[in-house]
Amino acid sequence: MSARLSSPNIQLNELGKLHHFLTLEGLKQPHLVEILDTAESFINPKTKEIKKVPILRGKSIMNLFFEPSTRTRTTFEIAEKRLSADIESLDIQTSATKKGESLLDTLWNLQAMQVDMFVVRHAQSGAAQFISQHVAPHVHVLNAGDGQHAHPTQAMLDMFTIRKHKGDIFDLKVAIVGDVLHSRVVRSQIQALSILEAREIRVVGPKTLMPESPEALGVHVYHDMEEGIKGVDVIIMVRLQNERMTSALIPSEKEFFKLYGLTEERLALAKPDAIVMHPGPINRGVEIESAVADGPQSVILEQVTYGIAVRMAVMSIIMSNAAQLSQYKSEQATLDLEGHQDSNPSKEEK
Amino acid sequence: MRLVIKNGRVIDPTQNLDQVTDLYIARGRIAGIGDQAPEGFTADKEIDATGKWILPGLVDLQARLGEPGSHYAGSIATETKAAVAGGITSICCPPDTSPVNDSQAVTELLQRRARQAATAFVMPIGALTQDLKGERLSSIYSLKQAGCVALSQANSPVQNSLILKNALEYTVSHDMVVMLRCEDSLLKNNGVAHSGPVSTRLGLPEIPPSAETTALARDLILVEEAGIRAHFSQLSCARSVEMIADAKKRGLKVTCDVAIHQLHLSEMDVLGFNSLFHVSPPLRSMQDKTALLMGLKTGVIDAVVSDHTPLEKDDKLLPFGESIPGVSGLETLLPLLLKLVQEYDLDLMTAIRCVTQNPANILGVQTGSLETNRPADLSIIDPEGYWTLDPEAMVSEGKNTPFKGWEFIGKVEQTFFQGRPVYRNPNL
Numbered sequence: 121m122s123a124r125l126s127s128p129n130i131q132l133n134e135l136g137k138l139h140h141f142l143t144l145e146g147l148k149q150p151h152l153v154e155i156l157d158t159a160e161s162f163i164n165p166k167t168k169e170i171k172k173v174p175i176l177r178g179k180s181i182m183n184l185f186f187e188p189s190t191r192t193r194t195t196f197e198i199a200e201k202r203l204s205a206d207i208e209s210l211d212i213q214t215s216a217t218k219k220g221e222s223l224l225d226t227l228w229n230l231q232a233m234q235v236d237m238f239v240v241r242h243a244q245s246g247a248a249q250f251i252s253q254h255v256a257p258h259v260h261v262l263n264a265g266d267g268q269h270a271h272p273t274q275a276m277l278d279m280f281t282i283r284k285h286k287g288d289i290f291d292l293k294v295a296i297v298g299d300v301l302h303s304r305v306v307r308s309q310i311q312a313l314s315i316l317e318a319r320e321i322r323v324v325g326p327k328t329l330m331p332e333s334p335e336a337l338g339v340h341v342y343h344d345m346e347e348g349i350k351g352v353d354v355i356i357m358v359r360l361q362n363e364r365m366t367s368a369l370i371p372s373e374k375e376f377f378k379l380y381g382l383t384e385e386r387l388a389l390a391k392p393d394a395i396v397m398h399p400g401p402i403n404r405g406v407e408i409e410s411a412v413a414d415g416p417q418s419v420i421l422e423q424v425t426y427g428i429a430v431r432m433a434v435m436s437i438i439m440s441n442a443a444q445l446s447q448y449k450s451e452q453a454t455l456d457l458e459g460h461q462d463s464n465p466s467k468e469e470k
Numbered sequence: 471m472r473l474v475i476k477n478g479r480v481i482d483p484t485q486n487l488d489q490v491t492d493l494y495i496a497r498g499r500i501a502g503i504g505d506q507a508p509e510g511f512t513a514d515k516e517i518d519a520t521g522k523w524i525l526p527g528l529v530d531l532q533a534r535l536g537e538p539g540s541h542y543a544g545s546i547a548t549e550t551k552a553a554v555a556g557g558i559t560s561i562c563c564p565p566d567t568s569p570v571n572d573s574q575a576v577t578e579l580l581q582r583r584a585r586q587a588a589t590a591f592v593m594p595i596g597a598l599t600q601d602l603k604g605e606r607l608s609s610i611y612s613l614k615q616a617g618c619v620a621l622s623q624a625n626s627p628v629q630n631s632l633i634l635k636n637a638l639e640y641t642v643s644h645d646m647v648v649m650l651r652c653e654d655s656l657l658k659n660n661g662v663a664h665s666g667p668v669s670t671r672l673g674l675p676e677i678p679p680s681a682e683t684t685a686l687a688r689d690l691i692l693v694e695e696a697g698i699r700a701h702f703s704q705l706s707c708a709r710s711v712e713m714i715a716d717a718k719k720r721g722l723k724v725t726c727d728v729a730i731h732q733l734h735l736s737e738m739d740v741l742g743f744n745s746l747f748h749v750s751p752p753l754r755s756m757q758d759k760t761a762l763l764m765g766l767k768t769g770v771i772d773a774v775v776s777d778h779t780p781l782e783k784d785d786k787l788l789p790f791g792e793s794i795p796g797v798s799g800l801e802t803l804l805p806l807l808l809k810l811v812q813e814y815d816l817d818l819m820t821a822i823r824c825v826t827q828n829p830a831n832i833l834g835v836q837t838g839s840l841e842t843n844r845p846a847d848l849s850i851i852d853p854e855g856y857w858t859l860d861p862e863a864m865v866s867e868g869k870n871t872p873f874k875g876w877e878f879i880g881k882v883e884q885t886f887f888q889g890r891p892v893y894r895n896p897n898l
Contacts, residue, residue, distance in 0.1 A: 145671070224787060244789035245673045246743030254787075267791065268673030307673055332676055336667030 130252060135448060137441040140252045140261040141434050143270040144311040152315055155276055156283055158433035159426070162202070170428050175436045176205035179236045183209040183264070184227075186242040191400070192264050192274070195424070196239050199431035224254055231259055237435065238262070245269035245304075260438050268304050274399060275308035277430040279316060281423050282354055285395050289316035295342075295349045295390075297324040297380055298358030298407060301331050305399055306358055310337050324348030325380060328369040345380045350389045357382055357398045357407045373406045382408045387417065395419050471514050471889065472496045474507065478519030478850065482526055483823035484839040493524055495846040498889035502842050519850055522883065525822060527559025527590075527847030529829040529838040531649070531727055532703060533778035533800055535561065535592065536867065537583060538576065539568025543780040544867030546580070549800065550589035552866035554885040554893040556801040558776070559590045559847035560830070560837040565597035566624035572597035572608040577616035589892050591837055591847070593619040598637050598648060604628040607637055614644055619833045622649035622703065625750055629655050631688060638696035647832060650693075651703045652685035652710070653751065662791045664754045668737040674790065677752050679707040686710050690717050693724060701832050702726040704777055706751035708761030715770045725832050727773035728762050730806045731797050735759075735872060745786045745793035746872040749777075766824060767816060773829040776803040780868020798868030802859065804851075806873070808880040846889040855881025
């Protein structure tokens with residue numbers, strides 16, 4: 121029965137390499153380091169520009185956005201174009217009342233148009249995994265955000281940014297401030313930081329914006345901002361959605377800023393060389409004051425550029441893993457054939 | 471037809487009976503039990519049940535039978551066949567049919583279809599409020615006249631406390647049991663999974679235990695005030711078991727049940743987003759599961775139900791949160807109960823009592839017993855029969871079971887309804 125207790129890692133192929141990219145949970149350090157290193161290789165070290173490469177020429181990628189998004193979709197499209205892929209983007213508005221047939225029928229119809237990879241965003245947690253279980257074996261699924269579950273490319277670009285500034289993630293203290301409960305980005309960031317062995321991961325915010333069991337994520341919880349960011353190397357501010365006020369999770373933006381807003385005074389409590397991150401777009405005066413957002417310790421705008429390189433890295437790794445796997449399989453088939461030609465009797469008995 | 475079933479181990483909680491003996495059936499009723507045939511009894515047919523168990527037909531307090539309406543799979547004909555394949559011969563059908571069973575017409579339709587199928591005893595439960603909306607009272611007296619054995623709101627508890635208070639007070643003079651599921655819809659807040667480590671990890675919208683316990687606290691107080699006999703359906707939380715125990719100590723006329731899947735599964739099973747594990751109330755923590763089992767062992771929990779919800783494949787072919795909650799459970803109620811006996815030290819007599827005598831008493835019906843003159847509803851079980859659950863081999867039209875591949879010891883071989891054979895295991 122213990123087999124039922126662990127979720128199998130369905131995103132890896134027979135060689136233990138990425139086949140889909142659904143979540144960071146269950147991945148190992150080499151998987152993440154490969155993504156970061158590959159992303160690095162796409163950035164021209166002198167001009168800081170992102171190269172255009174022919175790696176995915178002839179490959180077809182479809183961006184399926186079941187939930188509206190402009191920024192993530194745009195960075196994916198740019199990344200795909202820089203890899204020379206053929207791309208198509210679809211906004212699919214769904215309602216929860218629709219029958220299951222429609223989601224899968226849509227998917228299978230699109231798949232029949234010779235798609236190699238789906239980039240999927242969906243409002244339901246687990247949707248990317250669900251889709252990956254129903255596509256043809258040669259089709260790859262890349263999660264561009266599912267419900268409150270995961271947003272692994274966003275987390276990887278944050279890791280990339282941290283590595284750029286701090287060298288190594290190992291031994292860093294990181295504080296994530298704000299709405300942890302509703303954030304798929306935070307869940308993925310926490311997983312990435314744990315896999316890369318950050319020394320300490322803290323989450324800071326009011327109890328109403330924390331999930332039921334934050335300890336299950338391997339983090340320390342702080343309800344006090346000053347305590348939470350004291351001595352950290354990295355501060356990640358999370359965007360506060362307006363819905364949080366209407367559902368009585370916090371009283372007002374003003375009070376939230378009083379308690380958790382990142383000001384220059386508070387920033388001084390972190391390490392002197394601490395960096396400040398935010399996935400954007402910023403609510404100035406709600407999560408962060410302008411002086412900090414535009415200040416020397418802020419790396420917020422860099423994150424956007426790196427996002428393109430990281431997404432290129434993930435897509436190119438997945439496609440090259442697929443090529444490697446098919447080569448491995450054809451080699452195995454040749455070996456099997458040779459084995460049979462040896463006419464080894466003991467083998468045939470099997 | 472007169473039938474004698476010889477040498478079986480007859481287990482009947484109503485008589486505190488557990489012995490190897492013979493059981494006699496005449497004119498669709500139990501004619502007697504014992505080594506001596508009743509006077510004047512001559513058998514037309516004899517079944518040798520050596521090494522087998524004879525159980526009263528099980529009484530299931532909640533199973534959806536697919537009719538009327540199209541939002542569940544199956545029909546009364548197919549689902550009553552599934553029931554008897556699982557040893558269940560008396561079935562309460564909740565009012566969340568389409569149209570809702572809030573009228574004499576729907577109740578009579580259910581009964582007519584059940585009579586045509588003639589496979590099991592179907593007991594309609596009437597809606598407490600019109601269209602289950604929790605706003606206006608159903609015609610409770612008419613429903614009782616039509617033959618409803620109880621009233622409930624199925625999975626749509628009345629949120630408005632004043633309306634529930636009125637409904638309970640109105641019902642009290644009609645001497646009908648009210649079945650209440652406790653769930654505060656505001657605290658549920660569109661959640662789909664128990665709030666705990668798994669919902670935290672998967673980012674699934676959370677349903678806190680307080681969604682059940684605050685509603686239960688309110689309902690207990692209103693039930694006490696109204697002085698009505700109430701039955702609480704499908705408890706899922708440890709705290710709820712304590713609250714029911716306290717209420718019983720206070721002398722309230724309350725009983726409760728738990729769905730069998732809650733005694734075997736927990737939030738851990740939701741890892742992997744498998745929508746077959748999407749149920750309502752949600753699968754809760756290991757501690758909750760243990761407390762429910764303890765509640766069953768100590769008698770705080772009176773009954774175990776299948777909460778059978780046969781669904782079409784498409785209803786589960788969706789991301790977890792969009793899938794329809796529910797388990798196709800008729801065929802696994804008894805096997806999973808026996809598994810608790812075999813693996814979790816549940817007393818066999820207690821286990822059988824929770825699906826026979828107790829639910830029959832809650833409803834005030836004659837079934838679920840092997841006493842002389844009761845309807846001859848019973849099944850013959852091979853206690854050693856080993857089998858593995860294959861959803862495609864299930865009789866129910868709903869193949870939505872989370873127990874695929876589970877191994878069971880104890881197999882229903884034959885089921886009799888009112889003395890007639892209604893099921894025979896095809897592998898016999």
